[in-house]
Amino acid sequence: MVKRVLMIAYHYPPMSGGSGIHRTLAFTRYLPQHGWQPLVLTVHPRAYEDIGAEDDPPHVPVHRSFALDSSRHLALRGRYLELLAQPDRWISWWLGAVPAGLRLIRKYRPDAIWSSYPIATAHLIALSLHRLSGIPWIADQRDPMVDTGYPPDPRRRRIHGWIEQQAMRQAAAVVCATPGALQRLGQRHGCANAQRLVLIENGYDESSFIDAETAPAPATSPNGPFTLLHSGVIYPSERDPGPLFAALAKLRNEGRLAPSDFRLRLRASAHDDHLRALMQRHPGAADLVELAPPLPHREALAEMLGADGLLLLQAANCNDQIPAKLYEYLRADRPLLALADAAGDTAAALRHAGIHTIGQLDNASDIAAQLMRFLQLCRTKQAPRAAPSLILSHSRAARTRQLAALLDRASAQEPT
Template identity: 65%
Template sequence: MVKRVLMVAFHYPPLQGGSGIQRTLAFSRHLPACGWEPLVLTVTPGAHASLAPGGADQDGCIVHRTRALDASRHLAIKGRYPDLLAMPDRWATWLISAVPAGLRLIRRYRPDLIWSTYPIATAHLVALALHRASGLPWIADQRDPMLDDDYPADLRRRRLHAWIEQRVMARCAAVVCTTPGAVVALRERHLRRARCQVRLIENGYDEDAFYNAKKLPASNTHARQPFRLLHSGVIYPSERDPAPLFTALARLHSGGEIGPATFRLVLRASGHDDHLRAMLSRHPGLSSLVELAPPLPYPAALREMLDADALLLLQAANCNAQIPAKFYEYLRAQRPVLALTDAAGDTASALRHAGLDTIAPLDDAEKIAIALRRFVALCRHGQAPLASAQTVADHARSARTRELAALFDAIHHKELP
């Protein structure tokens, strides 16, 4: 008998960028090998501001798309729109089209489970409505925390997020988080709902994507070039503030320890280039060491990771219950990693568990300078730590999908307490 799961996901191709796409796409690709046929309910391409070239990548998976309006692009007048139209997020209108479509999918394909994924909270609202109407067990892929000390900043949105999280904990057969800290925080906020299973299924990397990336031409074709330290992905001003790093680089530069001929920091697809450019302008000469590089297609971005001399990870202490999704891709790239993060957070813990100890606090320029000096020396002598092959394999998305399928099986066979 075919087992089916209805997957409610906003982040799905042809949307370009974002770790949420890779997580859901990998699950939908690998679930059939685990005995589960996925049915994906997502949005039409017009909901996305940025689309990947080549259109949607569905791999034969049944995908049904319904219309969702982006309040900031489709409903705004002179750039402004009522907050009510963006509660709990800018795509709240998706609820109107997704619920009837989901019910039709349920009647036609008779799935055994419903799965939905955050951080677009409307996806959970769609799944909640489908769960109530059908009675099917519901699993919420919560990923990162829906609530934190100062998130969401808007009080009304915070209250709505709290209400949605309460419904998730009250109605779901299981909730999945991507980090140990997120699991603990969710359990502590809902001690009275201990019967709801909260499980850890981390993010990972896609081996097929790296296989395809290796087919591309190498990105470092020059035999003699500066040491290239790469950060690939968004640099959030508060969660990944590089100001102390820039100060450390300026000190090393003024002391003659690094220069344009020997060192290059590449910040690829930061998402905040203007902000970073203003920060760099405060340090004369630093712009010759730091490159603000535009986004690349996903395979090319992975190729660049494979070719970099080393990789940079940034994560502030206010995100201690989160692990950047790129961490897993960095592991697979098998390049040395310098992590600027809080030693007490989940990111540092994951690094140490992988055997990587090249870590310094993100907010301390003096310690960053010391760590960077040591790190570059280790890399140049081939002594920088790398994760073992088994550790890398354990983080593949195919392995994560087997964990998810095992959870589906337990719910389907009513083996969860």
């Protein structure tokens, strides 16, 4: 018997960019294989700043309800009331989504409700629909809603804390994407509530990689420099490349690296101006760094598959998080250099995969040493790779199997 789940997600096509899209999209794609039919409740496309070309998955009913972005639609001379952006800039979505969700519940009679953070309004919508219908709710928290100094605005931090508390009390399960986030949430809410916590990590979509294998990758020369690729956003704080640029400048000035034999390509950083300013502080680094524009996801994966090496960045202030691209990097099966805190979840996941080419993101001397070691391992074809069986365990299809089992358990509970 096919069951239905109402999935409330801000990140959904035609929005462009964001790992949240790929997580939700994969769940909607693979859940039918496990006896669950998704119904998606998302925002009207006007709420998105960037629109992409990717279509909705076939055979998935998608309802787009009223939603505005306060910073663009409710601002006067670039300013808007703070109240119109609590818990986030899309709080107006709640006004349209709750009535729309009730109509969908009456029409389709779903067996479960699922909502996805980091747009906190999605959890508010799910909480409201759960209270009004009694249908079991699963909160896909992914990363922490509240942390030390996050959100920076005290009022928003209090509201986020209240939403998190409601999820821990009323949701059938709260899902985190990393062990650290799971542990932190359990510590905040006590052992009794911690029984609701479930780990479902991010992953890669095998169908996207199969498609990418036929896509054209950026042209490279077989006799060109070794290209180390970082694909995706470089947050100034959470993935600060300043020490990396200092290390590159040192190696360049010492003659140990040259543009003819090494190239760091930063693809779709979203902060190119900031990176240019950083490079100006480290003369010599700019000779070795290429800032490259965004690519469609299919072509970005094709570039990963053809890169000489892949670079991962994650600062210590994100020790409870793992970049979603880590799983795509593992699937690309290219040599991988990570600059991350040794005590964090990112480094732990890499060590579990057998990847030991890890340096400290905040230490230029260590970066220089680890980069030269990494290049030597690549030249001698000794760079570590993850085992195929472990890579397969990180597929989105495997993650969806976990979610389907969780939905089965939640829907079997007595209605509240």
